[in-house]
Amino acid sequence: xxxxxxxxxxxxxxxxxxxxxxxxxxxxxxxxxxxxxxxxxxxxxxxxxxxxxxxxxxxxxxxxxxxxxxxxxxxxxxxxxxxxxxxxxxxxxxxxxxxxxxxxxxxxxxxxxxxxxxxxxxxxxxxxxxxxxxxxxxxxxxxxxxxxxxxxxxxxxxxxxxxxxxxxxxxxxxxxxxxxxxxxxxxxxxxxxxxxxxxxxxxxxxxxxxxxxxxxxxxxxxxxxxxxxxxxxxxxxxxxxxxxxxx
Numbered sequence: 001x002x003x004x005x006x007x008x009x010x011x012x013x014x015x016x017x018x019x020x021x022x023x024x025x026x027x028x029x030x031x032x033x034x035x036x037x038x039x040x041x042x043x044x045x046x047x048x049x050x051x052x053x054x055x056x057x058x059x060x061x062x063x064x065x066x067x068x069x070x071x072x073x074x075x076x077x078x079x080x081x082x083x084x085x086x087x088x089x090x091x092x093x094x095x096x097x098x099x100x101x102x103x104x105x106x107x108x109x110x111x112x113x114x115x116x117x118x119x120x121x122x123x124x125x126x127x128x129x130x131x132x133x134x135x136x137x138x139x140x141x142x143x144x145x146x147x148x149x150x151x152x153x154x155x156x157x158x159x160x161x162x163x164x165x166x167x168x169x170x171x172x173x174x175x176x177x178x179x180x181x182x183x184x185x186x187x188x189x190x191x192x193x194x195x196x197x198x199x200x201x202x203x204x205x206x207x208x209x210x211x212x213x214x215x216x217x218x219x220x221x222x223x224x225x226x227x228x229x230x231x232x233x234x235x236x237x238x239x240x241x242x243x244x245x246x247x
Contacts, residue, residue, distance in 0.1 A: 013060055016067075016070055017060055017062075017066070017070065018060070018061055018066055018069055018070050018073070018102070019058070019059070019060045020056040020057060020058065020059045020060075020061075020103070021057060021058065022056070022057040023040070024043075037073060037074075037077055039073065039095075039099075041096065041099065045096060046100075046103075056103055059103075061102050061103070065101065065102050066102055068098070069098050069099065069102045072095065072098060073095070076091060076095060097146075097147065098147070100147070101146075101147030104147075117155075117156055120146070120148075120156060121156050121157070123146070124142060124146060124153075124156065124157075124163070125166070127142070127145065127146075128142075128163075128166060128167055128170055129170060132167075132170055132171050132174055132194065133193065133194065133195075135195050137167060137195075138164070138167070139153055139162075139163050139164060142163060168205065168209075169209060171194040171195060172194075172202075172205060172206055172209050172210070174194060175190050175191075175194055175202070175206065175214065176206070176210065176214075176217055178190060179214060179217045179219070180217065180219035187199050187202070187203070187214055187215070190202070190214075191203075202214070
């Protein structure tokens with residue numbers, strides 16, 4: 001048993017549990033005899049995983065996810081001497097993602113939650129953009145990669161009509177960008193490249209989103225500028241922006 005004291009508050013940490021402590025803040029830890037493992041995560045890495053990480057000071061996560069992380073850390077420590085440097089780096093990165101997922105259940109008030117959700121949405125949007133050609137890119141894959149439930153993922157992208165709509169729109173936008181590059185272009189090859197089973201399926205989706213067929217794509221400078229807008233669109237629908245420009 002370890003007693004954690006900071007800011008006039010006490011926390012009891014039992015054997016096998018995980019606790020967060022901010023090394024830049026004054027705190028005391030008192031415990032009985034035994035061994036414990038401490039993992040130090042740089043502020044920039046932790047902030048990249050979860051904004052407002054300072055709120056986690058003194059947080060003792062509980063439940064199945066916390067137990068899973070604790071078991072993983074014990075296994076990591078046990079197997080570390082036998083890992084290659086490359087394998088250890090990969091496991092360390094996976095460990096950071098697990099810690100971030102566990103920290104996401106931390107003590108956050110309603111004021112801090114929008115910033116958390118915005119940061120997570122940005123990370124997922126970057127991931128989607130980087131994997132547009134991956135045929136396995138879907139909501140199930142994103143839930144696994146980011147440690148989210150389907151409900152949480154849906155809530156993040158509800159303003160965009162769901163994450164499937166985002167993936168579809170980003171792929172169609174990528175096709176449209178390629179059509180504005182010097183040709184020739186083969187619509188069938190572009191369709192398969194971006195995960196469509198046929199050219200006709202892609203053409204229907206393209207027409208629904210942009211209001212015209214792929215062969216009629218306008219490539220004037222103002223349209224190219226819109227196609228190159230940054231990934232972080234906040235709560236704005238890309239399809240609405242594109243339709244407004246075309247009008």
